Amino acid sequence: MRPGARRLRAGRHARPWLLLAPSLLGLALFTYGPVGQVLLRSLQVRRFGRPAEFGIANYQALLADERFLRALGNTAFYAAGTIVPSLVLALLFALALRDSGWLSAAIRTLVVLPMMVPLVAAAALFTFVFLPGVGLLEYYLAPLGLAGFNWLGDPALALPSIIAVTVWKNTGYYMLFFLAGLAAVPEEQIDAARLEGANAWQRLRHVILPLLGPTIGFVTVIAVINVLVQVDHVLVMTGGGPADSTNLLLSYIYQTAQQNLDIGRASAATAVSVALLFGLATVSLRALERGMHYES
Amino acid sequence: MLLAAVAGVLWAVPFAWMLVASLRPGYPDDVASLLPHPPLGLDNYRDAWSSGHFPLWYANTALLCFGLLGIQCVTVTAAGYAFARLRFRFSGLVFTLFLLQLLLVPALLIVPNLQMLVALGLYDSLPGVAAPYLASAFGVFLMRQTFRQLPRDYEEAAALDGAGPLQVIRHVLLPMARPGLAAFAIISLTAHWNEYIWPLIATSSPRNQVLTVGLASFAGSSESGGQWGVVAAGTALVAAPLLILFLAFQRRIVRSFVFSGIK
Numbered sequence: 068m069r070p071g072a073r074r075l076r077a078g079r080h081a082r083p084w085l086l087l088a089p090s091l092l093g094l095a096l097f098t099y100g101p102v103g104q105v106l107l108r109s110l111q112v113r114r115f116g117r118p119a120e121f122g123i124a125n126y127q128a129l130l131a132d133e134r135f136l137r138a139l140g141n142t143a144f145y146a147a148g149t150i151v152p153s154l155v156l157a158l159l160f161a162l163a164l165r166d167s168g169w170l171s172a173a174i175r176t177l178v179v180l181p182m183m184v185p186l187v188a189a190a191a192l193f194t195f196v197f198l199p200g201v202g203l204l205e206y207y208l209a210p211l212g213l214a215g216f217n218w219l220g221d222p223a224l225a226l227p228s229i230i231a232v233t234v235w236k237n238t239g240y241y242m243l244f245f246l247a248g249l250a251a252v253p254e255e256q257i258d259a260a261r262l263e264g265a266n267a268w269q270r271l272r273h274v275i276l277p278l279l280g281p282t283i284g285f286v287t288v289i290a291v292i293n294v295l296v297q298v299d300h301v302l303v304m305t306g307g308g309p310a311d312s313t314n315l316l317l318s319y320i321y322q323t324a325q326q327n328l329d330i331g332r333a334s335a336a337t338a339v340s341v342a343l344l345f346g347l348a349t350v351s352l353r354a355l356e357r358g359m360h361y362e363s
Numbered sequence: 364m365l366l367a368a369v370a371g372v373l374w375a376v377p378f379a380w381m382l383v384a385s386l387r388p389g390y391p392d393d394v395a396s397l398l399p400h401p402p403l404g405l406d407n408y409r410d411a412w413s414s415g416h417f418p419l420w421y422a423n424t425a426l427l428c429f430g431l432l433g434i435q436c437v438t439v440t441a442a443g444y445a446f447a448r449l450r451f452r453f454s455g456l457v458f459t460l461f462l463l464q465l466l467l468v469p470a471l472l473i474v475p476n477l478q479m480l481v482a483l484g485l486y487d488s489l490p491g492v493a494a495p496y497l498a499s500a501f502g503v504f505l506m507r508q509t510f511r512q513l514p515r516d517y518e519e520a521a522a523l524d525g526a527g528p529l530q531v532i533r534h535v536l537l538p539m540a541r542p543g544l545a546a547f548a549i550i551s552l553t554a555h556w557n558e559y560i561w562p563l564i565a566t567s568s569p570r571n572q573v574l575t576v577g578l579a580s581f582a583g584s585s586e587s588g589g590q591w592g593v594v595a596a597g598t599a600l601v602a603a604p605l606l607i608l609f610l611a612f613q614r615r616i617v618r619s620f621v622f623s624g625i626k
Contacts, residue, residue: 082528083451086441091457093438096483097466101475108475156370163367174371176613178600180378182620184602185557185608187575190581191598192377195384195395195591203380206395228547240620247621290574296470299559304578317470317560324474325564335476341469348466 161245180240248282407596443506464500509543546619
């Protein structure tokens with residue numbers, strides 16, 4: 068082979084890697100490097116005046132930390148409280164609003180708008196909505212005799228109030244996927260079921276939902292990720308309080324790292340949430356696969 | 364349908380309040396009212412503008428979002444092309460590494476990413492805020508799908524004429540892949556315009572604050588003063604650009620968001 072041709076061949080082999088290099092560098096520095104770093108750091112135990120040792124002390128401290136366990140429990144409640152209602156509402160909105168009339172289009176716009184604003188902007192608005200005394204809920208619920216709630220200040224009401232903000236913000240986004248999924252459901256199948264005497268619930272349960280299986284699985288995965296990463300409103304509205312009643316995994320990590328400067332424990336908590344995310348995503352993907360089998 | 368209409372109107376209440384309260388100056392007793400009782404005026408916007416650092420926040424946010432988008436367009440196009448058109452060893456494995464990043468979102472990794480930022484000397488700078496997003500697995504995925512749907516005939520013709528891969532990408536593929544790139548641009552701009560926790564952690568000095576970080580501290584101080592009209596105006600100033608963009612290009616933006624989710 069001539070040297071020139073060999074260089075050309077070598078160039079061909081290098082080409083994909085050159086094109087991938089910038090992205091791979093980014094992945095190495097800010098995804099896989101940090102994941103490795105988190106595992107390593109979570110297993111390092113540092114004490115004053117002594118070199119770092121390896122051990123599981125950070126994880127032990129984490130599991131003994133009532134605030135962490137509280138954040139874990141809150142996150143489970145928050146997951147159930149946001150994922151189920153926002154998916155159900157998104158599906159109902161999509162079913163009710165999928166026609167092309169102007170009224171449906173207008174309502175769709177209203178429901179989707181929160182998707183476009185920052186969660187901190189939503190937090191600023193809802194801080195006033197929930198404000199005791201002069202706030203929006205107080206003002207409009209007082210005539211119904213439902214006044215005097217301290218929505219964000221009462222440990223029993225604070226997390227449900229935070230959940231309401233999340234549902235408001237995300238439902239429209241999820242609705243878009245259901246609208247796209249519904250558009251792919253053949254109208255004839257629904258008509259056929261109707262002709263065979265299936266009522267609205269039966270058509271939904273036996274015709275529409277099975278066909279939407281992949282969409283539901285996909286939206287669930289997004290919603291799970293959102294549970295773990297959307298804490299902007301918690302930081303702004305309650306700071307995790309009152310009495311840690313709204314502290315979620317990521318806000319706990321943020322506080323542990325930023326305020327208590329305990330990087331070891333924050334790293335262990337990050338490792339736990341990465342593991343949780345992968346576990347939940349695997350389960351969702353399984354469910355998704357099952358949905359597809361059901362179809363065929 | 365009726366229920367959906369009622370729910371849709373309820374959905375709009377926070378925005379309606381934002382608009383009404385922002386236009387009512389002073390400290391009205393019924394500041395929660397959704398009816399625009401006169402007097403009305405732009406005083407709250409003027410107060411918000413002068414008590415926050417909105418010009419700086421807008422400039423930082425725009426610089427961050429568009430600078431990042433410019434770099435991302437290059438990285439995701441190059442990598443997307445490699446996955447769509449080139450055969451190479453370990454391509455399946457490398458692609459899996461990209462896929463997993465869709466789950467390992469940077470917000471989850473704030474603690475180690477911050478340490479990385481400090482190690483790289485990028486802490487408290489806008490490039491530092493952008494750094495974790497320079498490689499977008501999502502964008503790579505989107506461009507790969509987009510390139511795959513394009514016919515190969517044109518590239519082959521261009522290659523026969525002696526065009527190299529970069530020329531092929533730039534002059535043949537990119538013009539046809541514009542919808543994919545536009546969808547990516549919309550998603551990327553929305554995500555970074557609205558992001559809060561990472562820019563909050565990655566910066567410390569006021570001159571590096573972006574809109575969301577500025578709004579949070581601004582709203583906090585105005586709330587404690589009970590200046591709800593000013594809070595509403597400041598929130599409107601932060602939310603308005605994307606809301607107006609959405610109302611103007613709704614069809615296209617919705618298509619991008621849905622397109623981005625279909626894999």
